[in-house]
Amino acid sequence: MEIIYFTVAGIFLYFFSDWILERFEAMAGRRFEYRSLIFFVIILVLSMSLFNLVQHFQAGDIESSSEKMMMEKPGER
Numbered sequence: 001m002e003i004i005y006f007t008v009a010g011i012f013l014y015f016f017s018d019w020i021l022e023r024f025e026a027m028a029g030r031r032f033e034y035r036s037l038i039f040f041v042i043i044l045v046l047s048m049s050l051f052n053l054v055q056h057f058q059a060g061d062i063e064s065s066s067e068k069m070m071m072e073k074p075g076e077r
Helices: 002-028 036-070
Strands: none
Touching: 002 036
C-alpha cells in the first residue's frame, strides 16, 4: 500500500511544484533563468516533507502489526 501512497504523492508533488514555480514567476513578472533548478529545489523540499509524513503514518500500521505478531503463540499461523 505504501507504493501507492508514494506514487500518488509524487504525481501531486510534480503538479503542485509547477504551480508554485509559476506563482513565483508571476510575482517576479518574468521567467526565471534557472527555472529547472528552482523547480528541483521546490519539489525536493516538498517531497522530503511529504514522504516523511507518509512514512510516519505507515509506521503506526507497522507497529500495530508487529505487536499482533508478538502476541501470537508459535504455530498459530
